[in-house]
Amino acid sequence: MNRPATFLPLRCALEDITITLDQSGPPPPTDAMLKRWAAATAANPRLFNGPILRFTRFDPRSRTIHATSDTYQRYAMQDRPTQVTDQHDHANAVSHLAVTGVVVATDRETGTESVVLGKRSGETFVYPCLWEHAPGGGLETTAIYDQLLCELAEELGLEGLDNPEQRDALLVPPGPTDVLGLAFDPNTPSVDVVVHLRLREGAEHALGKDSWEYGDTKLIRTDALPAFLAEHGEHEIIPPAVAIWKGMGWV
Helix, strand or coil: CCCCCEEEEEEECHHHCEEEEECCCCCCCCHHHHHHHHHHHHHCCCCCCCEEEEEEEEECCCCEEEEEEEEHHHHHHCCCCCCCCCHHHHHHCCEEEEEEEEEEEECCCCCCEEEEEEEECCCCCCCCCCEEECCEEECCCCCHHHHHHHHHHHHHCCCCCCCHHHHHHHEECCCCCCEEEEEEECCCCEEEEEEEEEECCCHHHHCCCCCCCEEEEEEEEHHHHHHHHHHHCHHHECHHHHHHHHHHCCC
């Protein structure tokens, strides 16, 4: 059974968040990590050892995330920590620093909001076949919004985001309260910057095909999330998503 995630509300602008990087490189992987990696890549050739940012701590007064460079191999093959219970414990683990988009479409007539959810495919390394907010992905640099735009294109097929005019026709630029908060997941472990993204009217129809990462995607009205949670249970939804819904007052 997955442990619950925690959500730290921030309600600030992207420019209010600072990510500082410790320039020291990661230690080499252990022999045990390398052995596990060889077995994992043999079973799932999609695994790729790229660069990641490792979360170390968050300073709420300055809204500064402290991180260091690491590798996906060390993150994925680490000895899973058993005592990661809150945001302060993540410094003792290789915690993946990532970004999650809470992508919202608003019905013009009723004013009701719907969020984009994706069901992870069975090929994903963590949380296969579970529902989550889409898109999301690990940060490789400190450019949070740029990474989120890449994930929108890659995972949801939203095209033209590299063109400012096309992007503005699809998305409302993030505002002063659109960094909703940080989601701390003790299971993976990871820390996500959660960003509210509003689709322009009709832009939901521009969402493309499901990526390999998602077996299904759907728009769910926020007032229907309690029923969705009751139907699927927390065992079918990733813990950070449930923590976000509770933090937003949706469930």
